[in-house]
Amino acid sequence: MSKRKIDDVDTTNESSSKENTLGSEVTPSVIEQETKYFVELVKGDGSSDKVGGTLEVDAHFELKQLNELLNSEHFLNNDQQLPYSFFVNDVEIKDNIRDTLMKSIQDQLTPQAAKKLKQKEKGLNFVSTQDAPLRITFFPQALFRVRPVTRCTASLPGHSEAILSVSFSPDGTSVASGSGDATVRLWDLNTEMPQHTLQGHTHWVLCVQWSPDGKKVASGGKDNIVKVWWASNGKKTGKALKGHKKWVTGLAWEPFHADSSCRRLASCSKDETIRIWDVSLSKCEFTLSGHSKGVTSVKWGGDGTIYSCAQDLTVRLWNVDSKSCTKILHGHAHWVNHMTMSTEYILRKGAFDHECVPLEDDKLEERRVEAKARYDDVLGKNPVRLVTCSDDHTLILWEPAVSDKPIARMTGHQGIVNHVLFSPDGRMVASASFDKSIKVWDARNGKFMMTLRGHVGPVYQVSWSGDSRLLVSGSKDSTAKVWDLSNGRLMCDLPGHYDEVFSVDWSPDGQRVGSGGKDRVLKIWRQ
Template identity: 50%
Template sequence: MAGDEAPPAKVQKTNAGDAKKTAKPMNAKEKAKAAQEALNGNVIIQFQSSTGDNTGPQLDVPASVTPEQLETLLNGLLSHTERTPYSFYIEDAELGGALGTHLAARDMSVEAVLRVVYQPQAVFRVRPVARCTASMPGHSEAVLSVCFSPDGRRLATGSGDTSVRLWDLNTQLPLHECKGHRSWVLVVAWSPDAKYVASGDMDGAIWLWDPVTGKGLGTCGGHKKWITSLSWEPAHKALPSTRFASGSKDNSVSVWDAGARRCLFTMSNHMQAVTAVKWGGEGLIYSASRDCSISAWDATDGKLVRTFKGHGHWVNTLALSTEHVLRTGAYDHTGTAPEDPTEAKAVALKRYQEATGGQPERMVSGSDDFTMFLWSPSTSKTPIARMTGHVQTVNQVVFSPDGRWVLSASFDKSVKLWDGVKGGFLATFRAHVGPVYQVAWSSDSRMFVSGSKDSTLKVWDLRTRKLKVDLPGHADEVFSVDWSPDGSGVASGGKDHVVKLWRH
């Protein structure tokens, strides 16, 4: 009877269902066979730079090709005399083994030309920190700020005990105690030529110190409320370093001459506290505020260039894609720089140009509205991307030294990783059991460290996206962390008054 027969579509569905029921999981032998099949045949690939430009012709390569072999191919195409290490990405996923296996694991088709995006990696490798090599007492209140010098040889710390301390990292002993502040020292910042340390306090006073002698060089007075941020003019714009910018809770940003200790000009369009100031590499100074806006100012005369709006709550933090190279100036990863200022300025400019690759610098802002924005601040006031995912306040955002990645630390106890060019979300790192206050990158962009209210530091591996080392040791909250630009170690400070050094 015709009524008894299932319609054709139903028959197909039922068969498909039976097939699903009968499909057994593959045994080891079948798995090995499938893996072997994935390595057979050829794939046509096209190398692309991170900016999307094609490099060389389309290439017909075996599916068994490895990242090392692709690296050799690419170095040949780019006619490099010295081998440069690269990492390779296919649709934002890093290639970790044979190409065929990678494609099979992701069910990707090899019918069309495969775009392989390459990223140069640091030629040097930083070793992961594994243990605390020194606990340096001295401060009698919480340590609020730790900052390595651009050459990575010295450390400056600011504390609630109103002092700034300078530490010798070879002997792991205090070099100088700098007294002058009358209130909590909230921020410390080295000039990119390591000739000055600036520190700002709760009363709105800024002190300048000679890091060699530890002597106070004088104060910069003018701000009415506490200093939230300090940023020096980049070395490729001016050497020796003399100018720096300060942001304050009094809603203003000031630019100072460090030699004469006088205010050159003050910028103010913010309606609430300025939370972060960054002196960019393209002649602009950026300021973020609790009035939900970010401003870009001309560094020569302090005129307002543009404002950036979009956040629905306080903007807490700013980061620039060029930050690492702006911080280190002419110093390379071994902490060496030319003595002559003209020569050093040229080296700093070369390093800056290599870091940007001729592209405008990028900026990320993080807010109390749980979101972040990625901007190209020197060219447009429209954001490149809105980055969502955190479920509480974003405390800090940091670009990796190579400008490729962005990390965000949040009160939601997590650290998130984002694409620093397009703004896409990549991974979440969870292990802390309290809010994450700060994160810091290793200078080779392969690892980062996070410090938390839970009293621990944690070192993470970027490639595996996993926890590498857990570093307990502090007796209370860890407020500030920094990774030395020469890769030698990590410094941390917090509520237990102790500065700790961590090394391999």
């Protein structure tokens, strides 16, 4: 067999036709005195395509060496060194292959067997043969790195009641806050000063949502009304959108790549319905009915599907064209509080990429095509996934296009799970719970990854940085905290609020975090 040498790695152009069985079936009985493994590098985009041939590598081959190898001319042939993460049997390689493989096997054993294996671990390695190479799955990471926010650069008073919702514009230049004082305020992030006060609601504003072109802001609240405002001047785009009979609990714009004019908006309510509005004509196009209790969250998918979850314990999928319910997902034993889509971050960014170039009216179609390409790239060959969280203390991972049965039920929280969010790269899910903890899960299979502990009160909300490496959380304990997902540790505390922190958001450009709560002050945090 002919081989070629790459540094200290041997490669062969022949790849095994057999499936790898080492990871899922290996037991302590196959541990022998070996110093090398035969491995295959496999794409993690759902295609499972192999890159290059079968490699013979040292057992202590490290993450940095794997990155250099994958970027080399014999494999991906990248012009520059791009970052990747690598997994063996769903366990991330953070040090070397051998230690990761040992951990993956220990995870599959009973506690007693794992203890015995650990006692034998020193000096031992695992056999892999050319007939059963070890499959190492790789995923691209963000090219940029978001630096953690560490200091408060602005404390912005103005609201006379608690701030219930904080949301950055998709281009990262403005932030909107909705409050119990029945107003929405827009703040200029360049000057960190008030920009506009949007008045018109008569009760608490529960949710605010930016259009994906960054030109409009929608708000809904306890007055049963949806209002849409121009971000540039703070004026209403038309009449108030009336029709709901109870509180408006959630809002979702039609994706930018589906309609660059951003005319349509979905709203959900405690009146058990979802309404689709034409904001240009200020009228309701149609109503989606079927839930038997209050709807708690609504999402508008990139393929035209609308997702909703409710206190009737179900999740429903709706076809916008046929205006009908296409699937009902059952699984939770109590109210479904919130849900998240694997494509949520890229849809939120809408017309903007990481450079956040201002949107020009004569380039709408060009930007729409670019947005569609970014969406397709993020989605890859995988169907859209959902994660729902509930008062039953659990989360459920779904793949609705494939099956109405859950992929996994994620258990471990000891209290109500209030908020859940996919990471921007779609590979992790973070959940915030009233048990004072945040848990992070593998979005591919629902496996538990880590618990983030540090808050001394219920955690209300979480938000990811754009590179999926950091997470910010807001809690009843009056603090926000920044977490490092590479090691699961608290990176820095963000103290300063005098009362509960209800809402946090990380700007899409990664530069700022916004937090607001019961003390009626919006705080902006920077690096």
